[in-house]
Amino acid sequence: MARKVTTVGFDADDTLWHNERYFQLTQAHFADLLSDYTEKDTLMQRLVAAEKRNLGQYGFGVKGFTLSMIETALDVTDRRVSGAVIEEILNAGREMLANPVDLLPHAQAAVAEAAENYRILLITKGDLLDQERKLAQSGLGDLFDAVEIVSDKNTSVYRDIFDRHGHSADSGVMVGNSVRSDVLPMIEAGGFGVHVPYHVTWELEHAETPVSHDRFRSLPDLSTLSTLLAGLP
Template sequence: MCARVTTVAFDADDTLWHNERFFQMTQTHFAKLLADYTDSQALMTRLVAAERRNLGHYGFGIKGFTLSMIETAIEITDGRVSGAVIGEIMEAGREMLRHPVDLLPHARAAVEAAKNTHRVLLITKGDLLDQERKLAQSGLGELFDGVEIVSDKSARVYREIFARQGDGPDRGVMVGNSLKSDVLPMIDAGGWGVFIPQEVAWELEHATVPEGVERYHALGDLAQLPALLDKIG
């Protein structure tokens, strides 16, 4: 029999509030800026390649994304991109950093319900200042017993966090929209992974759905989480 779940952790971006759609909107603007040099599909392929290359240098988040757009613009134009276009790319990045936080449906209710019966954590990756800004604007900050902003998510990271902030990963649940970052490494750490997919997902977060894994669950939205926690915990 599994030990009772005592700790529930939530991802932030695209689990509790909208995020990826702002990246998609900025990419559309980026494609228009470079339309004289290449088509949108080719540009996005080059941009994703730049993001993949740069993750180890810049990490996750808007700042690294902006730098990858600038790098791609220089590459795609063979260095002919104008200072005005570079300025517009930088302003697009700043606009993303200024964008107000928009909670996803059932986000507050799901966190409140989990807090009634479990220790509740927020585990998010990305730029420290931006994640702190979004948490402050979300109005959810007071609900969490602990907040962890990490550079990346792995089984090792989850083992460390749930050992420090809970009763170990085997008694913990990680809820998120990314199989690659939120679900699979948490299961590898010995915990429960709860997948809540969104319509728009970042290409670099795609992964294969695990088959026949007892500690994997997929939900349609956060409204279904309290019933699942009752079932497994």
């Protein structure tokens, strides 16, 4: 039998604070820089292909994204891209790493309320230094019982984290904006997956929502998370 919920994990980017909007703005700037060479739609397709190809080497986050932009710029220009454009791409990546942390509505209250009744974990992937920076600037760090910055999110990762910091995955809940990374692998690990969608999702995070699964839940935002958690078996 599944255990009663004791531990709640929160995703960070686009669940607790804005993140993808900065990638979207940078991609628009990137398209402007390469507009003499290709249309935006084609450029974005090539960029996504590069990101997907490079995940195993660069991982998730701004640094890998920046390297993929440079690779794409070289590709679409047949290596004719100027040093000035490469410099602009590097500067755009640095700006992303300095962006302020802007909490999503209800994020602080949702984490604080959950902390009153459960062990609270932050489980996020991306650049280690950047994620640590954002957590420190968010003001939420002291609310978490543990923080895990991982290279990827999958079933074995969730089982390991909830075994170490909770009782087990089947007594855990993962709250996040990504069906692919936050919901599906947590459900496969035996826990609950709570989907709180962000208005835009990175293409590589798209996945079919498991609406019929008895351990799937969905909320429009974090305002009613405490009520949802209290009603879980």
